[in-house]
Every structure is written in structure tokens, then in C-alpha cells.
Amino acid sequence: MNRNLATTYSSSLLRLFRVYGTLFAGVLIILCFSILRPDSFATLDNVINISRQISFLVMIALGATLVMAVGEFDLSIGAMASLGGVMAAKLAVSGQPMWLCILLPLAISLVIGYINGWIVTKFKVLSFITTLGMGTILGGITFWLTDGATIFENIPESFRYLGQEMWFTIPILSFIMLFLTILFWYIMSYTPFGRRLYAIGGNEAASRNAGISVAINKNLAFALCAVLATLTGILMASRLGSAQPTSGDGLFLPAYAAAFLGMTSFKEGVPNIWGTFVGAAIIGILANGLTMLEVPPFLQDVVTGSIVIAAVILQKIGRDSS
Amino acid sequence: MLQVRDLDKRFGLHYALSKISLDIHSGEIHALVGENGAGKSTLIKILTGIYQPNGGKVFWNNQETVIREPKTARKIGIQVVHQDRQLIASFSGYENLFLGISYPKQKLGLGIRWGAMKKEADQLKSKLGIQLDLRKLAEHMSPSEKTMLEIMRAAMLDCQLLILDEPTAALSDEESELLFELINKLVAKGTAILYVSHRMNEILRLSDRVTVMRNGKIAGTFSTKEMSKDTLVQLMTNQTSSIKKQMQKTSFSNKENVLQLKQVTSKDQKVKNVSLDVKQGEIVGIFGLAGSGRTELLETIYGTRHLKTGQMEIQGKIVSSFSPKHSLARGVILIPEDRRGDGLIVDMSIRENMTLSTLSEFSSIYNIKNQKEKTAVRTWMERLQVKATSSEQPIKELSGGNQQKVVFAKALLSKPILYLCDEPTQAVDVMTREEIHQLLKDQVSHDSGVLFVSSDVQEVLDISDRIYVIHEGEIVAEFENEAVTAEQILQVCYNQRKQSDV
Known part of the structure; x- marks a missing residue:
């Protein structure tokens, strides 16, 4: 009896660790940096700073999470973000009103993302290959639009508003990030659409037999992913006040790292919104803290990559031993 | 050669095999028949080391033997050709033949000596009298060629007992004839064959003895000469127990x-x-x-x-x-044959699975009505007596029967x-x-x-x-x-x- 109790206790502890392990690791990282750099890391200013730094990564990773939820990958998100920033900047330079500079690229990306999904669902092409191809196409278009040069001349002041301004001393970017995270958490957890996406990712054949339109829902996941990537690109351009033809490319791998880290927390082995948020936050906090510790950038990448792999291994071990 | 004594195999509380005893002599073709679910494949899986028995003994060449894993079975000389072919589609016949056995290596022990490999395979081919182009990729082979290739693969190793599970299921008659010739050649060399088939004609023609299984038990082993198709079928179905119970007969002829x-x-x-x-x-x-x-x-x-x-x-x-x-x-609803593959999302909860087809009844476009959903799920769990800790338990933790009840509940929810x-x-x-x-x-x-x-x-x-x-x-x-x-x-x-x- 006693022994039984002990095993249930230890197994529930294990479960707790498995579900919140990544979160604990994040807290641990924060504690370490706070002790090592108490007067620069653990300050309100730096918290606000980090929230702005991670906003791009969170937004683009949310999209990746949606596509992963239906069991696919979108490798074109980096190129999509770059193109989004360039399109918005071009429109702004040509004197279009602000709302058009944002909405038109978003609408275009919605179509591009839907095409990604359509190719995958209609012709049964692996999403890996489809989006790799699409990413190359988008990169080409971006190059054509910019001649490979950064767009920075004649960008109106209003273009920088979303990326640079604050509300109540908090960056607008942070508000947008938080709003989108909550919005997509709600969508994935409390709407029929979210439930269907998870069902498709869980078992496509069973979902089809349950009367779910697998193709349409998958296409929508790709479309939303592209829209989020484009929004990220636009906000990056707004933040910098310029649009580089490769600005989004660097976000692509960290976005998936964040999503994979996220799969190790909250909902085990399932892509989930808050998990992705925590994953992106850990990656952002690491970058921020390691910079403060004056760790050279190349070593930062090594540390970040190692932590992602370690987290996934730990979760697998935890799962097998239960 | 092979003696099986009082073999038991349980899955949970259910006996898949009970007190199975069977002898196979070298050089005989021993047929195994029985309806689906009689336990034939479970027996094969035990003999080939995929399952471990819960009781009983296996003697191999008069020595008690424990077949721990498929590798052990292959090592002692039990080879099997499964009903679903175990070939690598993009490999040639030669490559498939040497799969899992040591390739002839070059002197340094690095590269594979393709020449020697081909020679060895071709020798075996002519010894068995098989007509087959081994350069062909497995994916381009006909079902019959694949069967031949698998039998050849079995013969590459020491093969004293060859188990053939429905080998003619995908073959035409001519192709079956070729297979029978090959089988006879192997038998002449002293190999024993355990032949599993639904085709009574083949069994009567080919086998020396036949064992009939029914509900996880041996109904008897007989000399094939004494058997006819009718008696075999009778033994398989146990005709005596299936005397029709008087059912209340309703007439449906006037119904829509x-x-x-x-x-x-x-x-x-x-x-x-x-x-x-x-x-x-x-x-x-x-x-x-x-x-x-x-x-x-x-x-x-x-x-x-x-x-x-x-x-x-x-x-x-x-x-x-x-x-x-x-x-x-x-x-119209479908209860699919493969419930885990086509019916359920095993990582999701009972609740999420049950309402998947009827989600729109429990939600508006922007919101799932949790309370309504939970009430409906609980009602059905009670009505069908689904045994689970709660409606939130993941499907993968349920037993097969309870999983199937969830499939039914999902179906019934759509009226x-x-x-x-x-x-x-x-x-x-x-x-x-x-x-x-x-x-x-x-x-x-x-x-x-x-x-x-x-x-x-x-x-x-x-x-x-x-x-x-x-x-x-x-x-x-x-x-x-x-x-x-x-x-x-x-x-x-x-x-x-x-x-x-x-």
C-alpha cells in the first residue's frame, strides 16, 4: 500500500516534470542570468526589451505551429517574411496609405499559403518539397523587387509606428505578440477549427472518416502560417525602418526550434501555442542573457542548438520510462 | 523435428491459444487450417519468435528451445514467408536476398563483393530451378516472383522448417503450380513445410498431414488422405455446436x-x-x-x-x-475495420474523439460549448459502459473493447x-x-x-x-x-x- 502510494507519487512527479520540464528549464535559465548579471538582466527595462526581441520569433513560430499541428512543415516562412517586409516597404515608398501597405501583403500571402496547401493536399506532394520550392520562388521574387538592395529611402515616418512606438512604456510589438498568442491559443483550444486541425495531425484517415474536410483545413493552416510570416516581416521592416531582402531568412530555423521546444511542454508531443511561446521565449532569453555575459555569437548558436536537442531528448526519456 | 507441447498464449484475460500440441516431421508438408481468429497466426508468431508463449514447451530436434526473437528462429533453421511480403521495394532481387545475412566481403572487410554475391545467388537459383531475373527491383516483380524471391531468401539460410502463410493468396493458378513445384523440391531435400491456407483444394493436394485449429485449440491432426473438403470445413466450424437457435423471424419484404x-x-x-x-x-x-x-x-x-x-x-x-x-x-456511418488506423485519433481524449463527427452540434464557428459537449460524452460513456478514468483519458490508454465503444458512441451521436x-x-x-x-x-x-x-x-x-x-x-x-x-x-x-x- 505504502509502496503503491510512493510509486504513484513519483510517477505523478515525473508526469509533472515531463509536462512542465521545459518551463522549469526556462525558469532555471532566468535564475542563472539573474544571479550572474543582477543589475542588467533582472531589470524591468530588460524584460520589456526581451519581450520586443522575441516578438518576431513568437509570431512566425505561431504559424509554424499551426502547420505542424496538421502534421506538415512549411519551409517557406523565412522567405515569406522577407517578401512581406519588402512588399510593405515598396508600397509605403510609393505613397500608399498605411492600411494598404499592411493588408495587401497579408492578402497576397494568404493566397500564396493557400497555394502551398493546395499543392500538398491536391497532388499529395510532400510539404517539405512543396514549401522548399515555394521558398525559392519567393526568394527570387524578393530579389527581383529589390535588386538585392535594402529599401530604406523615402520610407514615411508612419511606417515605423507599429515597430518602434510604445503604449504605456511597453512596445506595441509586445502587445501584438501577446494578442496573437492568446488569439491562436483560443483558436486551437476552443474552436471547432482548432480541434479539427489537431484531429488531422493526429490521424488523417480517421479525420476524413469523421467527415472532416482534410484538404480545406490543411490549406487554411498553410494560409494562416503564411499570413503570420508576412506580418512578422512587415513588423520587422517597420521596426528597422527599412526592408532587407533577406531579413526574414534568419527566423526560419529558430521558429521551428521554438515549436519543437514547445512540443515538449504542456501538451506532450503535440505542437501547441503556449509551448511555442515558451520555446521562443527561452531562445530569446538565452540570446539576451548570453550577449550580456559577452559570449561570442557563434557560441550562442551552439548553446541554443544544444538546449533544443537536450530538451527533446529529455522528454523522450521521460516518456519511455513511464 | 519440431514438437510443440501445451502451448498457451494469453492477451489480457483472453486465451488466443490454449494447450496447443503439434508435431512436424522433417520432409513433410504439414497444413494448418482454421477460420480467421482460430489462432493460426498467433501460433506462427510464437514459432518465429515474435510472441512469447505464456506456457508450454517447444522442442527443436529433441531439445527444449526458447525462441526469444525472430533472429533466434532464423538461426536454428525456422524460416517464414509472411502473407504480406517483407521485401524492400527499391532493392534488386540480389540485394533483397542478402538482406539480414552477412554479405560476402572484400579482403579488407569493407566493400561488398557483388560478383561473389551474384554467383552464390545464381547457384541457388539453378539448384531450386527458379526462373527469375534477380537484377529486377522488387517493386517491378509480380506477386509470384516476389513469393519465389522470399522462398529463395529463406533457402539462403539453413532452412529446416519453412512456414508459408497463405502463399498463393495473390497468385494465379499457373503461378501457384510453379510454387508447388518449388515446394516439392524443398521437401525432397528434407525441409519441412508448415503450410497455412484457406484454399482447401491446395491443402488436399499438397499436404501429407493437416492440423485443424478452432477457437485457439487444436481440433485434431489428420492424415490428409483420410480427409475430404467437407469434413475439413465441418471440423473448422464445429458444425455440431452451431445448430441454429430459433430466431424470431421478422419479415422485411414489405419494408422500405x-x-x-x-x-x-x-x-x-x-x-x-x-x-x-x-x-x-x-x-x-x-x-x-x-x-x-x-x-x-x-x-x-x-x-x-x-x-x-x-x-x-x-x-x-x-x-x-x-x-x-x-x-x-x-x-450513413462507418465503423472501420482498423479502428486505430481509420477510426480513432489515439492521442486525443475520449471526449474529443466522440464528438469529432458532430462537432458542429456542440459549437458555433468561434466556440465549442464545453458543458454541452461534456454532458453528451458522459451520457454516452455511461450508456455504453465505457471503462475509463474520465472523459479526458487519451484513447491510447483504453483497451480494444473500450476503444471500439468510443467508435460506436461517435457513430451513434450522429443519429x-x-x-x-x-x-x-x-x-x-x-x-x-x-x-x-x-x-x-x-x-x-x-x-x-x-x-x-x-x-x-x-x-x-x-x-x-x-x-x-x-x-x-x-x-x-x-x-x-x-x-x-x-x-x-x-x-x-x-x-x-x-x-x-x-
Whole structure:
């Protein structure tokens, strides 16, 4: 009896660790940096700073999470973000009103993302290959639009508003990030659409037999992913006040790292919104803290990559031993 | 050579095999027959080390042997050719032959000596008299060539006992003849063959002795010479116990059709020219052997398989749009054969699975009404007595029977008028099986009907009002379930085989 109790206790502890392990690791990282750099890391200013730094990564990773939820990958998100920033900047330079500079690229990306999904669902092409191809196409278009040069001349002041301004001393970017995270958490957890996406990712054949339109829902996941990537690109351009033809490319791998880290927390082995948020936050906090510790950038990448792999291994071990 | 004594195998509380004893002599062809679920494949899996028995002993060449894993079986000389081919499609015949055994290496022990490999394989080929181009990739080989290749692969190693599981299932008659020749050559060399087949003619022709299995037990081992097809079938079905219980016979002739098919043919020709009907309140059984097109027929009706020609009416209305979504809207539901593969999302909870088809009833576009959903799920869990810790328990943690109850609850939530059930009691315990039967009988009300597919003749007889027999995608017989016996139904199937064998 006693022994039984002990095993249930230890197994529930294990479960707790498995579900919140990544979160604990994040807290641990924060504690370490706070002790090592108490007067620069653990300050309100730096918290606000980090929230702005991670906003791009969170937004683009949310999209990746949606596509992963239906069991696919979108490798074109980096190129999509770059193109989004360039399109918005071009429109702004040509004197279009602000709302058009944002909405038109978003609408275009919605179509591009839907095409990604359509190719995958209609012709049964692996999403890996489809989006790799699409990413190359988008990169080409971006190059054509910019001649490979950064767009920075004649960008109106209003273009920088979303990326640079604050509300109540908090960056607008942070508000947008938080709003989108909550919005997509709600969508994935409390709407029929979210439930269907998870069902498709869980078992496509069973979902089809349950009367779910697998193709349409998958296409929508790709479309939303592209829209989020484009929004990220636009906000990056707004933040910098310029649009580089490769600005989004660097976000692509960290976005998936964040999503994979996220799969190790909250909902085990399932892509989930808050998990992705925590994953992106850990990656952002690491970058921020390691910079403060004056760790050279190349070593930062090594540390970040190692932590992602370690987290996934730990979760697998935890799962097998239960 | 091989002696099996009192072998037991349990899955949970259910005995898949009990007290199995069997002798196989070297150089004999020993046939193993029995209905689906009689325990043939479980026995094979124990002999080849995939399963471990819960009791009993295996003697190999008079020594007690424990076959711990497939590797052990192969090492001591037990080789198997499974029903589903175990070849690597993109490898050539040569490459497949040497799979899993040590390749002839070059002196330094690095590269493979392709020349020596080819020579060795070609020698074996001529010794066995096989005509086969081993340069061909496995994916370009015909079913018969693949079978030959697998047998060759078995012969590459020390092969004292060769187990063949339904080797002729995908072969034409001429190809089967070639296979029989090969088998005889192997036997002449002293190899013993354990031959599993549903085809009575082959067994009578080929084997020296035959063992009949029934419900996980040995019904007897006989010299084939003393057997006839009829006695074998009788032994398999245990005719004496299946004396028809007097069922209350209702007449459905004046009832409306729930489903009517007129000369329905599927695009891939797996279903050919099928005409049948299901009346209100009627349970219609479909019996067919594996690969007869029974699953495909249900899939065609449900809309997961494309229809080419023919007409389908549901409640008297001609159907023009085919997809699971449309079917559900019409009140047609499918209980798929492979519940984990096609019916359930195993990582999701009971609640999420149950309401998947009817999610719109529990939600607006922007919101799932949690309370309403939970109440409905709890009601159904109680009604079907699903054993689980809560509605939030993941499906993967439930037993097979309880998983199947969730599949049924999901179906019942959509208030169906036509139930397409594909082996709904497969791999569930006896209790649940009874519950499922009772459930279907209760649910069939004044305006709904059931199409029930099973490979278990007795089950079809127990539950159906009327029975169709399907063979190679065609309906070959129809019986009112009044005076018909299991034997008669099986006879129709095996006779069809015979006709198509000629």
C-alpha cells in the first residue's frame, strides 16, 4: 500500500516534470542570468526589451505551429517574411496609405499559403518539397523587387509606428505578440477549427472518416502560417525602418526550434501555442542573457542548438520510462 | 523435428491459444487450417519468435528451445514467408536476398563483393530451378516472383522448417503450380513445410498431414488422405455446436429500403457489379474471405473509395455526391475495420474523439460549448459502459473493447440511419462483443438498417437477418438466415475459389 502510494507519487512527479520540464528549464535559465548579471538582466527595462526581441520569433513560430499541428512543415516562412517586409516597404515608398501597405501583403500571402496547401493536399506532394520550392520562388521574387538592395529611402515616418512606438512604456510589438498568442491559443483550444486541425495531425484517415474536410483545413493552416510570416516581416521592416531582402531568412530555423521546444511542454508531443511561446521565449532569453555575459555569437548558436536537442531528448526519456 | 507441447498464449484475460500440441516431421508438408481468429497466426508468431508463449514447451530436434526473437528462429533453421511480403521495394532481387545475412566481403572487410554475391545467388537459383531475373527491383516483380524471391531468401539460410502463410493468396493458378513445384523440391531435400491456407483444394493436394485449429485449440491432426473438403470445413466450424437457435423471424419484404445498390462498380474494380439492399430494421450480413472485397464494398458506399458506375439509393433518394462528409450528413456511418488506423485519433481524449463527427452540434464557428459537449460524452460513456478514468483519458490508454465503444458512441451521436460495420468485434473481448451485438439489435429501429461485415461465419449467422456472400468483389450468393448453416456459406466461398482456380 505504502509502496503503491510512493510509486504513484513519483510517477505523478515525473508526469509533472515531463509536462512542465521545459518551463522549469526556462525558469532555471532566468535564475542563472539573474544571479550572474543582477543589475542588467533582472531589470524591468530588460524584460520589456526581451519581450520586443522575441516578438518576431513568437509570431512566425505561431504559424509554424499551426502547420505542424496538421502534421506538415512549411519551409517557406523565412522567405515569406522577407517578401512581406519588402512588399510593405515598396508600397509605403510609393505613397500608399498605411492600411494598404499592411493588408495587401497579408492578402497576397494568404493566397500564396493557400497555394502551398493546395499543392500538398491536391497532388499529395510532400510539404517539405512543396514549401522548399515555394521558398525559392519567393526568394527570387524578393530579389527581383529589390535588386538585392535594402529599401530604406523615402520610407514615411508612419511606417515605423507599429515597430518602434510604445503604449504605456511597453512596445506595441509586445502587445501584438501577446494578442496573437492568446488569439491562436483560443483558436486551437476552443474552436471547432482548432480541434479539427489537431484531429488531422493526429490521424488523417480517421479525420476524413469523421467527415472532416482534410484538404480545406490543411490549406487554411498553410494560409494562416503564411499570413503570420508576412506580418512578422512587415513588423520587422517597420521596426528597422527599412526592408532587407533577406531579413526574414534568419527566423526560419529558430521558429521551428521554438515549436519543437514547445512540443515538449504542456501538451506532450503535440505542437501547441503556449509551448511555442515558451520555446521562443527561452531562445530569446538565452540570446539576451548570453550577449550580456559577452559570449561570442557563434557560441550562442551552439548553446541554443544544444538546449533544443537536450530538451527533446529529455522528454523522450521521460516518456519511455513511464 | 519440431514438437510443440501445451502451448498457451494469453492477451489480457483472453486465451488466443490454449494447450496447443503439434508435431512436424522433417520432409513433410504439414497444413494448418482454421477460420480467421482460430489462432493460426498467433501460433506462427510464437514459432518465429515474435510472441512469447505464456506456457508450454517447444522442442527443436529433441531439445527444449526458447525462441526469444525472430533472429533466434532464423538461426536454428525456422524460416517464414509472411502473407504480406517483407521485401524492400527499391532493392534488386540480389540485394533483397542478402538482406539480414552477412554479405560476402572484400579482403579488407569493407566493400561488398557483388560478383561473389551474384554467383552464390545464381547457384541457388539453378539448384531450386527458379526462373527469375534477380537484377529486377522488387517493386517491378509480380506477386509470384516476389513469393519465389522470399522462398529463395529463406533457402539462403539453413532452412529446416519453412512456414508459408497463405502463399498463393495473390497468385494465379499457373503461378501457384510453379510454387508447388518449388515446394516439392524443398521437401525432397528434407525441409519441412508448415503450410497455412484457406484454399482447401491446395491443402488436399499438397499436404501429407493437416492440423485443424478452432477457437485457439487444436481440433485434431489428420492424415490428409483420410480427409475430404467437407469434413475439413465441418471440423473448422464445429458444425455440431452451431445448430441454429430459433430466431424470431421478422419479415422485411414489405419494408422500405434504407440502402439500395444497383450494379455498383468501383473505379479500381475491387467492387464489381454489386446489387444489394438493406431494409428498415434489418441487419444484413456480408460474408467473404480475406481479400474478397467486403471492406472495399463498405468504403465505396461510404465514399472513401471512388465509384465508377452503378446507382446508389439511400432512403429511396438517388445519391450523387460521395464523401464521408456527405455520408454523415445523410446519416450513413462507418465503423472501420482498423479502428486505430481509420477510426480513432489515439492521442486525443475520449471526449474529443466522440464528438469529432458532430462537432458542429456542440459549437458555433468561434466556440465549442464545453458543458454541452461534456454532458453528451458522459451520457454516452455511461450508456455504453465505457471503462475509463474520465472523459479526458487519451484513447491510447483504453483497451480494444473500450476503444471500439468510443467508435460506436461517435457513430451513434450522429443519429445514423445506416450502419456500415466492418469487423466491429475484431480484437475485442467476448463481453464487449455481446454488448456490440446487442447494441446493434437495439439501435436498428423502424427506420434504420445495418450492413455487417465479418470474416467469422458464426458471427454473421448470429446477428444477421439476411446474408450476402461476396467473392472477388462480386455478390455470389444471398441467403435468408433461416435454415442456412455455416457450412453451406463456407462451401459457397470455397467452391468459388475452385471455379476460379480452374
